[in-house]
Amino acid sequence: MLQEFRVSFFLAYEYLTRGNKGISLFTIFLLTLVFLQLVFFSAILGGVTEKFDSQIIDYQTGNIIIEPKENEEYIEDYDGLLRKINAYPEVIGITARTKGAGKIEYEDREVGATILGIDPDDETTVTKIDSAIVEGDFISKLDRGEIIMGRELSGGYGALMETRSLGGLEVGDTVTMTIGPAQKDFRVKGIYTTFFFLSDSSAYINKADMDEMLGIENRAHEINIKLEPGVDEEEFRTTLQGTGINEKIMVWTEFTGIIEMITSTLSKIRDILNIIGLLVTFVIIFVVIYVNIINRRKQIGVQKAIGIDRNVIIGSFVLQAAFYAFCDIMAGFILMQYGITPATKAHPLWFPVGFVTLQVSNNEALFRGLLLFSAAIIASFIPTRRLVDKDLLELIWGG
Amino acid sequence: MIRTTDLTKTYLMGKVEVPALKEVNISIRKGEFVAIMGPSGSGKSTLLRIMGLLDNPTAGTVELDGMDVLKLSDREKVKIRLTELGYVFQEYALLPELSGLKNVYLLLLMMGKTKKESIKEATDILVKVGLGDRIHHMPHEMSGGEQQRVAVARALVADPKIIFADEPCANLDTGSSGQILELFKKLNRELDQTIVMVTHEEWHTKYVDRVIKLKDGLIEKEY
Ligand SMILES: Nc1ncnc2c1ncn2[C@@H]1O[C@H](COP(=O)(O)OP(=O)(O)OP(=O)(O)O)[C@@H](O)[C@H]1O
Ligand SMILES: [Mg+2]
Numbered sequence: 001m002l003q004e005f006r007v008s009f010f011l012a013y014e015y016l017t018r019g020n021k022g023i024s025l026f027t028i029f030l031l032t033l034v035f036l037q038l039v040f041f042s043a044i045l046g047g048v049t050e051k052f053d054s055q056i057i058d059y060q061t062g063n064i065i066i067e068p069k070e071n072e073e074y075i076e077d078y079d080g081l082l083r084k085i086n087a088y089p090e091v092i093g094i095t096a097r098t099k100g101a102g103k104i105e106y107e108d109r110e111v112g113a114t115i116l117g118i119d120p121d122d123e124t125t126v127t128k129i130d131s132a133i134v135e136g137d138f139i140s141k142l143d144r145g146e147i148i149m150g151r152e153l154s155g156g157y158g159a160l161m162e163t164r165s166l167g168g169l170e171v172g173d174t175v176t177m178t179i180g181p182a183q184k185d186f187r188v189k190g191i192y193t194t195f196f197f198l199s200d201s202s203a204y205i206n207k208a209d210m211d212e213m214l215g216i217e218n219r220a221h222e223i224n225i226k227l228e229p230g231v232d233e234e235e236f237r238t239t240l241q242g243t244g245i246n247e248k249i250m251v252w253t254e255f256t257g258i259i260e261m262i263t264s265t266l267s268k269i270r271d272i273l274n275i276i277g278l279l280v281t282f283v284i285i286f287v288v289i290y291v292n293i294i295n296r297r298k299q300i301g302v303q304k305a306i307g308i309d310r311n312v313i314i315g316s317f318v319l320q321a322a323f324y325a326f327c328d329i330m331a332g333f334i335l336m337q338y339g340i341t342p343a344t345k346a347h348p349l350w351f352p353v354g355f356v357t358l359q360v361s362n363n364e365a366l367f368r369g370l371l372l373f374s375a376a377i378i379a380s381f382i383p384t385r386r387l388v389d390k391d392l393l394e395l396i397w398g399g
Numbered sequence: 400m401i402r403t404t405d406l407t408k409t410y411l412m413g414k415v416e417v418p419a420l421k422e423v424n425i426s427i428r429k430g431e432f433v434a435i436m437g438p439s440g441s442g443k444s445t446l447l448r449i450m451g452l453l454d455n456p457t458a459g460t461v462e463l464d465g466m467d468v469l470k471l472s473d474r475e476k477v478k479i480r481l482t483e484l485g486y487v488f489q490e491y492a493l494l495p496e497l498s499g500l501k502n503v504y505l506l507l508l509m510m511g512k513t514k515k516e517s518i519k520e521a522t523d524i525l526v527k528v529g530l531g532d533r534i535h536h537m538p539h540e541m542s543g544g545e546q547q548r549v550a551v552a553r554a555l556v557a558d559p560k561i562i563f564a565d566e567p568c569a570n571l572d573t574g575s576s577g578q579i580l581e582l583f584k585k586l587n588r589e590l591d592q593t594i595v596m597v598t599h600e601e602w603h604t605k606y607v608d609r610v611i612k613l614k615d616g617l618i619e620k621e622y
Binding site: 006 | 448453454477478481482484490495496497505506508511
């Protein structure tokens with residue numbers, strides 16, 4: 001076995017070093033592109049998925065969300081809860097919000113929006129809305145009657161759904177907000193964009209204003225918690241549940257809904273692209289090896305005739321394919337690691353979710369590489385075996 | 400050394416049976432240099448291939464040193480072809496990517512010899528066939544006669560019981576043909592090498608010990 005391998009290796013080495021190097025290089029080049037395609041798309045889709053996730057955590061929910069008990073509309077006396085949870089070392093920030101579906105009017109236009117009543121100081125410990133301001137400023141604790149809104153509401157600043165916005169509202173303008181029976185004027189203090197339309201369709205006002213409009217006190221619709229990086233969200237939820245908190249404790253992933261749908265669609269696309277990539281690899285290797293062996297029919301017959309084992313002959317071609325696959329995986333990996341990934345880090349690609357950098361894990365790349373390698377082995381094995389098992393006389397003397 | 404009994408080969412061309420060999424009985428002794436001759440289509444190649452375990456007869460037996468070789472499995476036949484039989488084909492049938500030395504070396508490697516042994520033995524044998532100074536040349540850098548000598552070296556390297564050669568000089572000019580035949584003669588004389596060669600050329604017979612003439616799949620005469 002080992003000895004047969006030795007002979008196969010010798011033959012493969014001689015074919016590769018003495019054979020047509022142009023064809024070898026071209027094959028490796030093509031396969032490198034296929035491998036890059038496999039890893040690249042995978043990395044982009046990985047990057048987009050990760051962006052979706054961070055959009056949710058950083059601009060909407062934080063890591064953990066506490067909602068009112070079953071059949072209750074509010075979390076009562078949330079202050080105690082805030083203090084209790086904030087004492088955990090895993091917690092970086094915590095905030096309480098009231099929410100409402102409202103209508104915002106400006107001149108002759110109006111939009112419906114989710115309005116969040118926030119404690120501005122607490123909010124910035126959980127989300128990054130304050131750093132997404134593109135015009136004006138974030139509201140502060142003492143500001144009353146002021147509002148900040150996402151670009152999809154204000155219009156302008158590259159909003160995607162301009163026609164459904166208030167149409168070029170500017171900082172300093174006054175809008176009228178209606179929530180239920182309550183109505184109140186707000187001065188626009190800032191406009192923000194996270195580059196993701198779902199996050200950019202909200203408006204933030206001071207919780208005091210919101211509570212006043214809703215006619216409530218000391219109550220919140222939700223509490224949002226930001227955890228230290230790396231803390232396991234499910235575990236922390238279990239910890240909280242064990243401390244006698246009766247409110248509903250949820251992890252951000254339960255809020256993803258549509259995002260979940262998008263990311264699972266992306267991962268399906270990713271799978272399909274992978275299959276196509278493998279097929280392309282298979283076909284390229286198959287054709288290259290097939291042409292190679294068809295031109296050597298007679299030689300292969302002679303090798304069989306003089307006593308070279310069939311496994312050795314098959315092995316000599318499979319090893320060539322393995323070499324091609326190995327080279328293109330290495331080339332692809334190096335290009336990815338030292339070329340494309342750093343380049344997208346420096347110049348992130350813009351997608352409708354925001355700027356995306358490639359996310360390739362080495363394991364992922366290794367896995368793709370292994371798949372491609374297997375495709376190459378099979379694609380070279382099949383035609384070689386078929387030819388080698390042909391009748392000797394037909395190989396040497398047949399047409 | 401090798402003996403055939405009632406060797407018969409019938410090719411089937413569609414529905415028509417083409418008899419190529421009709422109950423041929425041949426016996427070749429160790430150390431003989433035998434030529435098989437006869438008109439085109441008389442069954443020379445067919446006979447040689449069957450004796451060389453490259454093809455199976457329709458009926459009859461082939462014995463190599465008293466062993467019925469047709470009963471062996473394919474794998475065992477491959478082994479015998481590698482270690483006990485040598486072949487020289489009409490075309491030089493070398494691997495074009497391999498130098499003369501490596502074409503020979505390949506077989507030694509296949510037989511399980513070490514790299515060092517293989518290189519030494521391959522070099523020795525190439526020197527013996529008179530290619531000492533061009534062992535590293537690629538086949539396309541050699542003349543037809545030189546390539547055929549590499550093929551002879553390759554056939555010889557396993558120290559085979561019999562070398563089979565099917566018109567080894569068909570593609571060579573008279574001069575090169577003479578050299579190959581001289582080489583065969585020398586191997587036959589010095590190493591007591593058994594050789595069975597198919598040929599068309601009457602003048603080749605002066606190198607051989609015995610001539611078997613075929614006609615229409617039958618032995619016409621021997622001398
Ligand atoms: N593969 C085959 N299929 C059918 N008939 C065949 C096949 N090979 C040989 N024959 C027939 O068998 C007969 C003997 O052929 P063979 O090749 O042994 O002749 P030969 O003496 O070597 O001829 P040549 O001198 O032309 O090489 C011929 O009639 C040939 O047509
Ligand atoms: Mg013939």
